Amino acid sequence: MKKVIISVLGHDRPGILAATTQVLFEQECNLENVSQTILQSEFAGVFIASMPESLTVEELNNQLEKVLGSLNLYVFVKPIRVDVPTYDAPGSEPFVITTKGPDRKGLVAGVSSVIARYGANVTNLSAVFKGGDDPNQNIMIYEVDIPWRIDQNSFQKDLREKAAELGLNISIQHRKIFETINRI
Numbered sequence: 001m002k003k004v005i006i007s008v009l010g011h012d013r014p015g016i017l018a019a020t021t022q023v024l025f026e027q028e029c030n031l032e033n034v035s036q037t038i039l040q041s042e043f044a045g046v047f048i049a050s051m052p053e054s055l056t057v058e059e060l061n062n063q064l065e066k067v068l069g070s071l072n073l074y075v076f077v078k079p080i081r082v083d084v085p086t087y088d089a090p091g092s093e094p095f096v097i098t099t100k101g102p103d104r105k106g107l108v109a110g111v112s113s114v115i116a117r118y119g120a121n122v123t124n125l126s127a128v129f130k131g132g133d134d135p136n137q138n139i140m141i142y143e144v145d146i147p148w149r150i151d152q153n154s155f156q157k158d159l160r161e162k163a164a165e166l167g168l169n170i171s172i173q174h175r176k177i178f179e180t181i182n183r184i
Contacts, residue, residue, distance in 0.1 A: 001030070001050035001051060001052060001053065002050065002051050002052075002053060002055075002057075002079060002080075003032070003048060003049070003050050003051070003079070003080040003082070004029075004048070004049055004051055004057060004060065004077050004078060004079055004080060005046065005047070005048050005077075005078050005080055006020070006024075006045075006046070006047040006048075006049065006060075006064065006075065006076070006077050006078075007044075007045070007046055007074075007075070007076040008020055008043065008044075008045040008046075008047070008064075008068060008073055008074070008075055009042065009043065009044055009045075009073065009074045010042065010043055010068075010071065010072055010073035010074055011041060011042060011043070011072065012038050012041055012042060012043040013043075013071065015071075016043050016045065016068075016071065016073065017034075017036060017045065019067055019068060019071065020045065020047065020064065020067075020068065021047075022067075023063050023064050023067050023068075024047070024049050026063075027051065027052075027055055027059075027060055027063055028051070028052050028055070029049040029050065029051045029052075029055070029060070030049060030050045030051075031047060031048075031049050032048045032049060032050060033046075033047070033048040034046070034047050034048075043073070048080070057077055057078075057079050060077055061075060061076075061077040064077065090119070090147045090148070090149060091147065091148045091149070092120075092121070092145040092146055092147045092148060093145070093146055093148065093174060093175075094123075094143065094144070094145055094146075094174070094175035094176075095143075095144050095145075095146050095172060095173065095174055095175060095178075096141065096142070096143055096144070096171075096172075096173050096174075096175050096178040097111070097115075097140075097141075097142040097144055097159065097170065097171070097172050098139065098140070098141050098142075098170070098171040098173075099111060099139070099140045099142075099163055099166075099168040099169065099170050099171075100136060100138060100139050100140075100168065100169045101138060101163075101166065101167045101168035101169060102132070102133040102134075102138065102167055103129045103130070103131045103132060103133075103137070103138045104166070104167070106166070107127075107129075107138075107140065107166055107168065108125070108127060108140065110162050110165070110166050111140065111142065111159070111162060111163070111166070111168075112125075112142075113162075114155075114158050114159050114162045115142065115144055115159075117158075118146070118147070118150050118155045118158075119147050119150065120144050120145060120146045120147060120150070120155070121144065121145045122142055122143070122144050123143045123144065123145055124142075124143040125140065125141070125142050125143070126139075126140070126141045127139070127140040127141070143175065156172055159172060
């Protein structure tokens with residue numbers, strides 16, 4: 001079976017997930033992964049599905065647009081190429097980096113540039129910016145795979161310096177510690 005990645009975007013309302021997955025079911029696609037969230041009032045969903053060889057990407061896109069377009073949603077379907085080598089992550093440890101601070105432009109760009117410079121991979125990012133100077137209203141939570149081979153002390157020092165430059169409070173914890181603390 002061929003694989004596709006499908007993006008669905010638009011104003012949130014009940015039934016988007018049901019409508020999307022119903023079309024995939026009717027087209028004999030197998031849903032393999034889903035990540036969906038609501039950003040302010042906007043639905044954002046990404047789906048990976050395998051599809052029968054007899055179905056084209058264009059046909060699937062048309063079926064999704066027919067149903068989801070009536071809900072004023074935007075759809076993008078892209079084939080996943082299996083001949084492209086996948087990212088082979090070096091040995092790493094999962095960490096959670098949390099920042100809080102006054103809202104301003106460049107916060108995500110600043111923190112993520114340090115993470116990228118060390119070859120760490122952001123696997124998930126949740127950020128909520130409600131504006132103003134209340135740090136509890138502006139939070140970023142990065143889930144990051146940090147390679148074993150890097151100098152952890154330099155990495156954390158550079159992150160802390162960037163956070164201070166941006167006026168952010170920062171916490172860097174191994175994912176297991178983060179999960180344990182937040183489970184209590």
